[in-house]
Amino acid sequence: MTELQTRFTTEGLVVKESDVGESDRLVTLFTREYGIIKAFASGAKNLKSKKAAATSLLTYSSFSILNKKGTLRIFEATPQATFFTIGSDIETLSLSQYFCELALEFAESGVPNEELLRLILNSLHFLTQKKKFPPLIKAITELRTAVLSGYMPNLVACGNCGKFESDVMYFSLTDGSLSCGECGKTENSQILDRTLLSALRHIVFSEFKKLYSFEIPEKSAVELSKITEKYITVQTDYDFTALRFYNSVCDY
Numbered sequence: 543m544t545e546l547q548t549r550f551t552t553e554g555l556v557v558k559e560s561d562v563g564e565s566d567r568l569v570t571l572f573t574r575e576y577g578i579i580k581a582f583a584s585g586a587k588n589l590k591s592k593k594a595a596a597t598s599l600l601t602y603s604s605f606s607i608l609n610k611k612g613t614l615r616i617f618e619a620t621p622q623a624t625f626f627t628i629g630s631d632i633e634t635l636s637l638s639q640y641f642c643e644l645a646l647e648f649a650e651s652g653v654p655n656e657e658l659l660r661l662i663l664n665s666l667h668f669l670t671q672k673k674k675f676p677p678l679i680k681a682i683t684e685l686r687t688a689v690l691s692g693y694m695p696n697l698v699a700c701g702n703c704g705k706f707e708s709d710v711m712y713f714s715l716t717d718g719s720l721s722c723g724e725c726g727k728t729e730n731s732q733i734l735d736r737t738l739l740s741a742l743r744h745i746v747f748s749e750f751k752k753l754y755s756f757e758i759p760e761k762s763a764v765e766l767s768k769i770t771e772k773y774i775t776v777q778t779d780y781d782f783t784a785l786r787f788y789n790s791v792c793d794y
């Protein structure tokens with residue numbers, strides 16, 4: 543846990559915002575140096591205020607903050623990048639919200655988690671730039687978040703006989719293990735063809751700079767996204783509100 547100074551600057555993504563009274567905001571920031579922090583931004587609802595844009599949801603900004611006995615107040619904020627565009631489609635919006643929810647769930651207060659922050663920022667970038675099929679971005683984000691948060695599946699080989707791959711493999715949602723076609727189905731498992739298996743392995747094992755550089759057919763990406771979603775949900779036993787909303791509006 544990093545001790546907060548009485549006055550400090552940091553950069554971070556606004557992952558949650560709520561209104562306080564007539565003109566103030568309370569924002570939750572996923573910061574580079576301090577993980578998750580909550581801070582008040584007075585006058586931030588005034589659209590003429592410089593703080594308004596910088597403290598809006600899905601904006602990455604630099605902040606100057608005063609810490610008075612643990613209560614944080616933003617006194618200056620400058621936007622660096624925004625991942626919210628007016629007129630965004632509902633899929634982009636709901637997935638963006640879901641990525642914020644992942645950050646809120648897995649990043650900790652006062653603890654830096656640069657890898658997770660980099661993942662969330664890159665996924666938001668690919669999503670808003672429409673550079674990749676959204677279910678594939680979702681699958682990458684979910685599984686890599688799980689890996690970074692202590693829920694690493696064991697995708698090296700069949701857990702029973704050690705076979706590296708076969709036409710059909712089974713992926714256990716319960717313990718993240720693999721089983722080959724010959725050893726047979728394990729409890730609470732998902733069936734994987736070779737495309738799905740190599741996609742899962744890529745997301746788990748690739749270095750970050752290559753993480754997003756692969757493509758699979760859209761039909762496979764949709765299947766992959768269902769599997770990674772079930773995996774992170776079963777592993778964490780967490781009910782992601784934004785994920786439920788995404789599934790209610792995006793029916794693949």
Ligand SMILES: [Zn+2]
Nearest residue numbers: 700703722725
């Ligand atoms: Zn086997």
